[in-house]
Amino acid sequence: MESTPASEQMEYFEEQVREMLVPTDTEDAKLVQKGLMLYRQGVVKQLQIFNDKITSTVQDVTPCYVKLDLVFASMSTCSCPGEGFCRHQIATFFAAFSKFGSVGDWVTAWREPAREKKDATNWGMQTAKDLVKANSILKPDYSRWVQSFEVSFDTLLASKKYTSPYVIPELYGIYERRIHASAPVEQEWRLLYEMVAIVVSFRKLAALSESLGHDEDTVRRAYLHLFHNLLDDAEELAIKIGVQSLPFAFDEFIERLKDDAFDLLRCANGLELERIQLYRHLWVVFFKKKAWREAELTKIEAALKGLQDWENPLVLMVAGVHLNLLIGNDETALKLIGQFTDEEIVPYLLYWIEYLSVLKAWRRVGVLIELFLQKVKAYLAALGGYHSCVTFARSAIKSVTNYCGENERFDLYERALLVMLPYSFGEYEYLLFERKQYDRWGELQAFVGLDFYDLPKDRLKVIEKERPEVLLGMLHQTAQREIDQKNRSSYKMAVRHLKKLRTLYKKLKRVDDWEYFLETLMDRTKRLRAFHEECRRSKLVDV
Template structure:
């Protein structure tokens, strides 16, 4: 029974080490190789397996004594100078594991993710070569292009069974190289070919993501960057298309691409922001005809009416608002925005603020900003995490600044700062101080709960000189907070605040007010003997 228990502990240790070391990390690979070499050379001596640990001596250049802790691997030790898991500990592990299983099989299993990635990559490259031979350079034919993209995608990414999401990015790179190799030679057709490829590839990868069932955080770490790269590529291609003369029959391709782009809105429930970004990019820069936009609104409304309960309506609703802005139907767009929850619509509003600001349509920007600022606080309450709130606040203030600068609407900027406190503290504090609004500056410090002695000394010196009464309220609050702590060190801090208060009251010629405050304070705190002792010791009150 005891032997079986020991075997189980060794197997659990084997799993822990397998999870700890990564087959794609060079240092970890070297560590496993060196430990394996010491084990195979028979350098592990005096191996003993106890209830709590494994002990052994490893005959290296200098003999090393090793302990491997079953419960907490981090508590393991070796007399060599290496920190963390070392080659001697790995050698001892292999020696112990050899009693319960095959060391060679353990190493092979540990290396499997890298082997799988390598195998899949070489398999994908082979398939890509076959596809290039089969397709050659593609002539301008929209339907053939799409068929080629879909067949290539299915052949390279959908026909292979794999379990790791980290392989998808590798295979997608191979797929991209394949389709680019078959692009038309003429520059204008090549650009359109690339744009169609981006949209089709985005949709195919989105569907694959849903079908694979990978968790959202896994997709984010493994290959969300692929979607972002596609969007960046689309940005570049759209700019290039915009500065060249287009062939006469280009419109027929654009019409079909437009239908392809509409499917981005409903192709899956996840990747909402990425899908909407790509949709807006193309409708803003490529699909510019008035009748196209009128038809798109009809399509969006019809699709919204036919949505199933499980389908996500947000992309369609945001798309409708975007087309309305492009049609300059701002009242309709703003009305639609008010009907959507703050936590859904607020981040998308930044794009429209930027879009209208870039065209200097200031009369249109104003009402949009008013609505945006009214939603800011609700959205930040939804975000919660400090990093997310601070990041969105910075983006919001940056988007608002061009309108404020151009139109002198400082009060609007101030409302935005107030709505985003405490995340906008640095910007608001700077603005108030620069404009010498010292009363508001003092209120801001009180709102933030800063201690008087936490404030920047250079700021305090200027305010003490120009408007010392601003500091009175802060000192009162700081002193009372310290007194309420009811310990000797806080009483000393409180006295320091009170002495500063006395100086400021004298400076503002309000000695009577100071005396009244002090008398009242002493009466309220008469039971706090230690505090009164500190006041007498500092000569704040008479003996």
């Protein structure tokens, strides 16, 4: 297997660092500043880039040993007592990154969102005040509500005065405060007003994103959280509206909202997941009449036939699956699902699994879970990004757990964990350990490639007591990886692993195997004088 070039490894690692650190978060901003100071002070020593790892010693108040994992950034470690990504890891990242690009340029680009957010505040706030003065509190009138939302949105966000994606959250916050300030006083009307505002705002924001030409990565970094906040707000409002008796006057508003919800399917080409999520939720919570759902299906079929070549049919097709499942036409829904690629349909399957699980429609749920497990591996491969895959895998495991527990399908639960490795590692590791399947637990650690001393100490104590032979292979691998790095600090770590290995061999009464292994190792590494010196210094071998 060919190794990945160091520049590509660094690019992938740098993307993960950007995901973990938020420039508008005060603590993250301080962390980057401290790491930058350490790097510029030149205290990062013994920097090594080798085998998907970066190692260094950072001479802080006390020396800290850092190991960055270029594949899984979240598994990087530092010997300091801090939790998570620390200043020593940041400093090491900068020292390594400097060999491939400008650290100063990286920091400037990373800080850009916070700076632009501040620049937009004064202008936006003044505009919001003018809007509040110009608009009185609206009476319950659907058309006037929508017009007010659209005018306010266009004035604040579509004026072209600011087009940077990082300014949008600040301006949207001003727009949102304007909407809330103009809401009806009566509680029941206020809740409905806010739900209509969510649908209109979501549609306008998606259309604006497309008109500004913001790609998926830009939206994710700058303002994807706005869409997610709208989705959360819609769910909360649905609960509040659902527990109160609705006046007959609401009927017309719900009808109009149903028609506007259809626009979510065609207002943009991107943001498929978010648009369909809001659409599905509305049809589950508000639009429950079977006649409405059947009419909506007819509308979707007509829209699909009228699509232009450049228009994306995916959202309309998913909506068709959703409506068929709501009506109970599972056979039709499954045929429609067969028209999608695995990468396209998998993220939507989880919602339907959860929805039918709430209804305890277990037979229907089982069919969807089997379908999901056949397709999820291809989806994870296409998804990319370790954190994204882990987040999705955890969500998927949570979705299938209820079915597996209620129907005693523990075999299906384990199959789900196996299919989604390595992203389901945490859950699968816990399952094997709790079942005392220590051999398989050890195989899993070797598969993921964790170093022996990265493993949980409480786990190691139990296994060393009950099945110490399980640890031999991991210690051999860990020691060899350190020797392969061929530097003094890694040799010291290798000797530490070998001494632990010697202890285990003695405990297992396999001293002859240990002596044969050590003799072979010393002969194989006879050119590595520094390693042999460390072995003699630690009395691993006779002087």
